[in-house]
Amino acid sequence: MKGKITEKIMYMLCALCITLTACKNDDAPINTPVKELSEEYYTGGQLGTAFNATPFAYEQPTPAVEASETMMLQFKYGEAFFENDFTTNTTGVRSGLGPVSLRSSCIDCHPGYGHGKRMERYRANDYGNGYLLVVTDENDNYVSQLTGMPQTQAVYPYLPPIDESGIHLEWKNHTDEYGNRFPDGETYSLIYPEVTIDREACNVPMPAFYKVRLEATIGFYGGGLIDAIDDDSIIAQYNREKERGFTLNDAKYLPENYIAEVDGTRHPGRYTYGLSRGTLQNGPGANAIWNITNVTRSDRRKHYITAAYATAMSQNANIQTTLGKTEQEIYNGLMSQDLPAELSDEDYIDFMVWHRGLAVPAARNLDDPTVKRGKEKFYEMGCIACHRPSWTTGADNYSGDPIVQGHLPRYPHQKIWPYSDFLQHRLDMVNNIRTGWCRTTPLWGRGLSETCTGAGDHLHDMRARNYNEAILWHGGDAKTAKEKYRALPKTDRDAVVKFLESI
Numbered sequence: 001m002k003g004k005i006t007e008k009i010m011y012m013l014c015a016l017c018i019t020l021t022a023c024k025n026d027d028a029p030i031n032t033p034v035k036e037l038s039e040e041y042y043t044g045g046q047l048g049t050a051f052n053a054t055p056f057a058y059e060q061p062t063p064a065v066e067a068s069e070t071m072m073l074q075f076k077y078g079e080a081f082f083e084n085d086f087t088t089n090t091t092g093v094r095s096g097l098g099p100v101s102l103r104s105s106c107i108d109c110h111p112g113y114g115h116g117k118r119m120e121r122y123r124a125n126d127y128g129n130g131y132l133l134v135v136t137d138e139n140d141n142y143v144s145q146l147t148g149m150p151q152t153q154a155v156y157p158y159l160p161p162i163d164e165s166g167i168h169l170e171w172k173n174h175t176d177e178y179g180n181r182f183p184d185g186e187t188y189s190l191i192y193p194e195v196t197i198d199r200e201a202c203n204v205p206m207p208a209f210y211k212v213r214l215e216a217t218i219g220f221y222g223g224g225l226i227d228a229i230d231d232d233s234i235i236a237q238y239n240r241e242k243e244r245g246f247t248l249n250d251a252k253y254l255p256e257n258y259i260a261e262v263d264g265t266r267h268p269g270r271y272t273y274g275l276s277r278g279t280l281q282n283g284p285g286a287n288a289i290w291n292i293t294n295v296t297r298s299d300r301r302k303h304y305i306t307a308a309y310a311t312a313m314s315q316n317a318n319i320q321t322t323l324g325k326t327e328q329e330i331y332n333g334l335m336s337q338d339l340p341a342e343l344s345d346e347d348y349i350d351f352m353v354w355h356r357g358l359a360v361p362a363a364r365n366l367d368d369p370t371v372k373r374g375k376e377k378f379y380e381m382g383c384i385a386c387h388r389p390s391w392t393t394g395a396d397n398y399s400g401d402p403i404v405q406g407h408l409p410r411y412p413h414q415k416i417w418p419y420s421d422f423l424q425h426r427l428d429m430v431n432n433i434r435t436g437w438c439r440t441t442p443l444w445g446r447g448l449s450e451t452c453t454g455a456g457d458h459l460h461d462m463r464a465r466n467y468n469e470a471i472l473w474h475g476g477d478a479k480t481a482k483e484k485y486r487a488l489p490k491t492d493r494d495a496v497v498k499f500l501e502s503i
């Protein structure tokens, strides 16, 4: 009890400091606690934690950024590329949107810097829709006529590859093998998405068979700290889990399958559910600023479109007439590999300073007796086999992309608390993610999701409406842990959730 009160006072003091400095210095966050806290509160280590539990908790710069005035300025400029819309203007600030795009800004999918929310329909412009459509063939390979992230928006006279009025999203009820009932009698409900796309809604020729899944966004504060973990540490974790007998996606750890940086160096995957990205600098955000908006830059002087799409558009009579161009001219324009750069290198560096500079919100309430009880159970049940509590970062000497190298904040030798092994598992759920392999989602900061984003949904397609449902969807190598959770008395199950909300 005493601990809880001291902690409350600590947060009140922090809040007071924020209010005081707010008068002097815009909205400068307070990243230094007034009292010494155990290391576990420093979710992002000393250099990467923000003591801020307000609705802006996901948006704070790390102490590493705050230590440099220049970087703070770059952070602010970079932030605008995330928060503000790109336009279809051909020159000026944030110009260059299109000819096709998924959204006109990052924040459209990552509202409140979070991970989107469960939606009842797929419309690019619905607030909080952080879904990507994953369209695959009978072998679960991406349909090659569409981009891996298919667009539903286009600048006139072009048509989007998929017309979203033909996308149908339905939520279905699921009854698990326990009849949706805990041993103590409490019941729950589980739902999952079923998505179809009408063939006529596709403006590219589609294969005879295709199926659709949804992938929701992941929060990305603390991405720089994840980047600072050595590859060797991740490979050691893979070897440990292998020894333990877990079923893992072995192909990902064959060096020839590592992911190449601009300069040819290679790294095992650690970002995205699919582990498709090995560093932050060649990561989902660095790519998204190009392929979500189709805004070109010096090292991406082409559009994110397929040849099938360019062919379909170039043969469209209305487009030919409206643009006054021939089929060949339209095709060549869309497929050009030497378009002018719309985003300057300087702007891109600012964007990456912001991206690598986002702090993790500090943990909260860890001294609360219920939270402590929940933590004890989380460890006992074996959740930590995959949700590995802490890591220590390496020297964090990034090299790989000459444009940003040497310009970014660094996080060497930090003890951080992401609660993930950064490996993939198969949790065997109905209508599962493409291939069934899904990276263990870091749990840090997620307890602030409702505060920061207005939504508290979980799992790769947001099928879980709360922590309880998220745990109940666990199968595969996580089934034993789930069964231990099911067997807990209700007060302990609630304590586990309270712990998850605190980290």
Ligand code: HEC
Pocket: 082, 102, 103, 105, 106, 107, 108, 109, 110, 129, 130, 131, 132, 215, 216, 217, 218, 219, 220, 223, 270, 271, 272, 273, 274, 283, 284, 285, 286, 287, 288, 289, 290, 292, 355
């Ligand atoms: C169309 C919606 C959409 C937009 C717009 C979008 N994202 Fe994402 N983002 C996603 C989805 C979905 C995922 C998860 C994908 C996966 O794992 O395959 C994701 C994942 C990420 C991740 C990976 C986090 C991790 O832990 O692996 C980062 C970083 C990220 N996005 C940054 C950005 C940035 C920066 C922008 C803007 C330049 C952006 N996103 C725009 C949908 C979006």
Ligand code: HEC
Pocket: 378, 381, 382, 383, 384, 385, 386, 387, 424, 425, 426, 427, 433, 438, 439, 440, 441, 442, 443, 446, 457, 458, 459, 460, 461, 467, 470, 471, 474, 476, 477, 478, 481, 482, 485, 496, 500
């Ligand atoms: C075998 C590995 C494994 C074990 C053991 C495991 N998890 Fe997970 N967990 C995962 C994976 C993989 C995901 C992502 C699944 C998805 O999104 O489809 C996940 C997702 C979650 C999420 C949702 C995160 C989010 O916001 O989307 C929560 C909460 C969670 N796990 C809690 C637990 C708890 C509590 C336990 C112990 C009872 C546990 N997990 C045991 C692998 C595991």
